[in-house]
Amino acid sequence: MKVSVNWLREYVEIKGERPWLEELFSSMGFPPEEVIPWGDDLVFDLEVTPNRPDCLSHYGLAREISVFTDSPLKRVEFSLQEDEKTADFPIEIQDRGLCPRYVARIVEGVKVGESPRWLKEKLEKVGLQSVNSVVDLSNYLLYAIGHPTHVFDLDKLEGKVIVRRAREGEKILCLDGEERTLSNGDLVIADEKRPVAIAGVIGGEDTGVTPFTTRVLIESAYFDPITVRKTSRRLGLTTDASYRFERGADPMVLEFAADYLAYLIKEVAGGRVLRGRAVAGEYSEQRRIKTSIFFINSRLGQEVEEDFILRKLRGLGAEVRKKGEEVEVIPPSWRRDLNIPEDLVEEVARLKGYGSIEGKLPPVEEPQGLQTPEREMLWKVRRVLTGLGYSEAMTYIWTSPQADKFSGGKGEPIVVQNPLSKENPVLRRSLILTLLESVSLNLRMGRKGVALFEVGRVYWKDGKPEEEKRLALVEAGETKGRTWDSPPLQASFYSLKGTAEALLRVFALEPKFALEDWPLFEEGFSLHWNGLRLGPIKKELLELFQIEVPVFAAELPLKLIPLKVKKAYEDLQNYPSVRRDVSMIFPGDVSFQRIREVVEELSIPILRSFRLIDLYRGESIGEGKKSLTFSFEFRAENRTLRSEEVEAELERIVEALSKKLSGEWRK
Amino acid sequence: MPDDIDELQRKVEEAAAKIETPQDLQRFKEEFLSRKRGIIPGLFKKIPTLPPQERSSFGKRINELRELAESLFKKAEERLKGNLWRERLRKAIPDPTLPGYFKPLGSVHPISEVSHTIEEIFLRMGYDIEDGPEVEMEYFNFDALNIPPHHPARQEQDTFFVGGGYLLRTHTSPVQIRAMRKRKPPIRIIVPGRVYRRDEADPTHTPMFYQIEGLVVDRGISFAHLKATLETFLKALFGEETGVRFRPSYFPFTEPSAEVDISCPVCGGKDPNCSVCGGAGWIEILGAGMVHPEVLRAGGIDPEEYSGFAFGLGVDRISMLKRGLTDIRNHYWNRMDFLEQMK
Numbered sequence A: 001m002k003v004s005v006n007w008l009r010e011y012v013e014i015k016g017e018r019p020w021l022e023e024l025f026s027s028m029g030f031p032p033e034e035v036i037p038w039g040d041d042l043v044f045d046l047e048v049t050p051n052r053p054d055c056l057s058h059y060g061l062a063r064e065i066s067v068f069t070d071s072p073l074k075r076v077e078f079s080l081q082e083d084e085k086t087a088d089f090p091i092e093i094q095d096r097g098l099c100p101r102y103v104a105r106i107v108e109g110v111k112v113g114e115s116p117r118w119l120k121e122k123l124e125k126v127g128l129q130s131v132n133s134v135v136d137l138s139n140y141l142l143y144a145i146g147h148p149t150h151v152f153d154l155d156k157l158e159g160k161v162i163v164r165r166a167r168e169g170e171k172i173l174c175l176d177g178e179e180r181t182l183s184n185g186d187l188v189i190a191d192e193k194r195p196v197a198i199a200g201v202i203g204g205e206d207t208g209v210t211p212f213t214t215r216v217l218i219e220s221a222y223f224d225p226i227t228v229r230k231t232s233r234r235l236g237l238t239t240d241a242s243y244r245f246e247r248g249a250d251p252m253v254l255e256f257a258a259d260y261l262a263y264l265i266k267e268v269a270g271g272r273v274l275r276g277r278a279v280a281g282e283y284s285e286q287r288r289i290k291t292s293i294f295f296i297n298s299r300l301g302q303e304v305e306e307d308f309i310l311r312k313l314r315g316l317g318a319e320v321r322k323k324g325e326e327v328e329v330i331p332p333s334w335r336r337d338l339n340i341p342e343d344l345v346e347e348v349a350r351l352k353g354y355g356s357i358e359g360k361l362p363p364v365e366e367p368q369g370l371q372t373p374e375r376e377m378l379w380k381v382r383r384v385l386t387g388l389g390y391s392e393a394m395t396y397i398w399t400s401p402q403a404d405k406f407s408g409g410k411g412e413p414i415v416v417q418n419p420l421s422k423e424n425p426v427l428r429r430s431l432i433l434t435l436l437e438s439v440s441l442n443l444r445m446g447r448k449g450v451a452l453f454e455v456g457r458v459y460w461k462d463g464k465p466e467e468e469k470r471l472a473l474v475e476a477g478e479t480k481g482r483t484w485d486s487p488p489l490q491a492s493f494y495s496l497k498g499t500a501e502a503l504l505r506v507f508a509l510e511p512k513f514a515l516e517d518w519p520l521f522e523e524g525f526s527l528h529w530n531g532l533r534l535g536p537i538k539k540e541l542l543e544l545f546q547i548e549v550p551v552f553a554a555e556l557p558l559k560l561i562p563l564k565v566k567k568a569y570e571d572l573q574n575y576p577s578v579r580r581d582v583s584m585i586f587p588g589d590v591s592f593q594r595i596r597e598v599v600e601e602l603s604i605p606i607l608r609s610f611r612l613i614d615l616y617r618g619e620s621i622g623e624g625k626k627s628l629t630f631s632f633e634f635r636a637e638n639r640t641l642r643s644e645e646v647e648a649e650l651e652r653i654v655e656a657l658s659k660k661l662s663g664e665w666r667k
Numbered sequence B: 001m002p003d004d005i006d007e008l009q010r011k012v013e014e015a016a017a018k019i020e021t022p023q024d025l026q027r028f029k030e031e032f033l034s035r036k037r038g039i040i041p042g043l044f045k046k047i048p049t050l051p052p053q054e055r056s057s058f059g060k061r062i063n064e065l066r067e068l069a070e071s072l073f074k075k076a077e078e079r080l081k082g083n084l085w086r087e088r089l090r091k092a093i094p095d096p097t098l099p100g101y102f103k104p105l106g107s108v109h110p111i112s113e114v115s116h117t118i119e120e121i122f123l124r125m126g127y128d129i130e131d132g133p134e135v136e137m138e139y140f141n142f143d144a145l146n147i148p149p150h151h152p153a154r155q156e157q158d159t160f161f162v163g164g165g166y167l168l169r170t171h172t173s174p175v176q177i178r179a180m181r182k183r184k185p186p187i188r189i190i191v192p193g194r195v196y197r198r199d200e201a202d203p204t205h206t207p208m209f210y211q212i213e214g215l216v217v218d219r220g221i222s223f224a225h226l227k228a229t230l231e232t233f234l235k236a237l238f239g240e241e242t243g244v245r246f247r248p249s250y251f252p253f254t255e256p257s258a259e260v261d262i263s264c265p266v267c268g269g270k271d272p273n274c275s276v277c278g279g280a281g282w283i284e285i286l287g288a289g290m291v292h293p294e295v296l297r298a299g300g301i302d303p304e305e306y307s308g309f310a311f312g313l314g315v316d317r318i319s320m321l322k323r324g325l326t327d328i329r330n331h332y333w334n335r336m337d338f339l340e341q342m343k
């Protein structure tokens, strides 16, 4: 809200300059967003929190300043000269819940004209444009004392004023020139024929004050905050009035506001103020907060003197009674935010100054957080993968229905009803889908290679929403950089598979992959083990992301990785290991998996490792055949192996491979 | 005879000095040391032909010469081996100033990194890490946090709804309620995680960002406890010299509520044109407050017996501040060139 310092001075003494004011507003909880020097004046744009509608006016803010700075508040005083004629005007409230009380004043013989300079200038400072003297005064009143009023051209009202719910589909042409269609949830001010204002939001064009208006009806009412807010949201229309009503107007200021506006109109635009007010409804409230000095101080964690507390609470306008230990507080009607003892704790803290409360660390008797296994596991994952050249990504979770079709996800996709981008309303059911977006961006930006991983969640619906934490890896292009004496290393299926295997090894997991098709991956190339899936991304999916190079990806549920790793460590004795390389020719359709199984079935205790070090196909070994070279490492823990022992085991291996898989030893 | 030997010694020394190739080495061996044709072994055969009184001294002399030749041979042999080794090296290292092979190192995401640092500080203060769903019930995201429907703070237009009373959580605060229902006081937790707001991405907003929520519930927890906790945390994160300022604010789920500023880590308040603090000298860093009694109740905790404090901070903002970055979108574009700086 824009605030003129000179205007504030009409109600309270301002004891300092700009920095003092900035500090003061900040310590109240209303940090200035902007300060605009304005001739001999300063205009502050304050960020007033939604719980403090009472500070959305100069008088309201001055009231706050007076408590903070112990300066007296100058009341708004005027003496209203009333006419002989009484303001007999029928007002009917049909929904007391939404409008408990409605007060009206009538002024006749008004000459609506241009506003005087002082008025125009004030409105300009708060960011309003002058319309005419009467409308300007209603706006002035709002920025002066905070209560929104509305002024009707009385001659345009047909019959009585009725406060009622709008009829479904009812239309009203508003003061801003727009016609709006109302619904039953809206509250309107109507005459006997039609709605003439949307209560607390905006007036109707037909009954507004024009230069030809001579008789005016001043409306000063209290409207239900929720109703005003709903209507304002639904219409997408926030006005100075709705902004205040939806936060909570002061229900006890209605008469004062009506009188003051009548007085101002008479002063500026002339006319006769009819005797008395036309009134409907009643408003009463009895808010009482029971607390104690002990409670306030124990919540603050600091001893604030009783005197200070009682004096300041009274300064706020509250009635404060102390009976024994108990302090009973009746908050002022304009402080809609004071309802429970904790609200008073904040008042005391604010008035004392948040800065003056001395910090004190809470005692920690039982330290928690000694074990954070998932966090530690994740950090290990990050260490391993970054060490292998992959960078961690964090991608947006939204994807397209087209991409989702490839996800292979569980259940049904969750779709955002109000997505930011219409193309991407679906919550990902695979991290790979959103990682592909990043791969695509990197390639478009001229990056030659991409190697990314992400720890994140996937989401799906199975009756109710479900989510699962996952880890995914992608690589594409020249991932491993390029050296000046060898060709660039390309992203590959086996590189990615090796990374996955290395990562799992860290957690003592030995995957036994099975060939299994999966919607994300090209058919016939994708592997699966315990929920871990990897393979080359389907071309059709890459095309959705305009990616023209192969992308290899893996994804696994995070729960696959154990939080407690049970590793069998062994002391190494100083016995040397013996390596033997063996080349064998196999029929082309024998998979490496089968070869490994055959070797493992032999369960040779001294065989420590078994690696494939060469793979060759060519005419020299016969059509449809392949030659594989294995490297076997043997070691015993209690003796140096004799070469006969090693040869014997090697014979067994070769024999088994020959028998079961028709392998031939190439000596 | 002795002169001849002196002469021979000179020849041996000269020849040894000239050994450059394995062939030279072989020739040297054959010329001087070979049992069959070598000059030095040949001299031994002459011993019996000498007068007896000369035999001993001559024998000693040629023995010395043989030892010398053998040691020169060995030295030359080693020198040659070394040359070969170096030659191989020279081939492998044609120019030591050529660049090293590029070893691609990945980086941890800047958000993970900052979150990790922050978690560490709170873990040391005895906090536990808690977690909750991102697709959250409207009730936990709003109502249970004392934000009833149509409350001005209920930013419906900023919320992604997914139907069935569910939404993408707009803050990590719903985990407060979940944690209170799950645990018994004393509760000391932090909740790091992604949150979602329906904001178009621009240099200071992204529709997804990262928060860390904190919650402490125990008997006698006070505003003074909140202050000291956050002061300790912020000084640990930004440095001992950092100024910390608490300002009144408003959140429906805390009472009293505070906004916390730190002194500008870039200019320290000394630069009126500072791009980070705009010359104000202070930067808003987090929101906090005493847990509202309605929120404790929603969590199944009796506000008559217990009190608590809570705070929430944006990790993106801290990442940007600590790294001097100005465009938050970098965190989620995931460009390798950006990420790889984060080592």
Ligand SMILES: [Zn+2]
Residues within 6 Å of the ligand: B264, B265, B266, B267, B268, B269, B270, B271, B274, B275, B276, B277, B278, B279, B280, B281
């Ligand atoms: Zn600065």
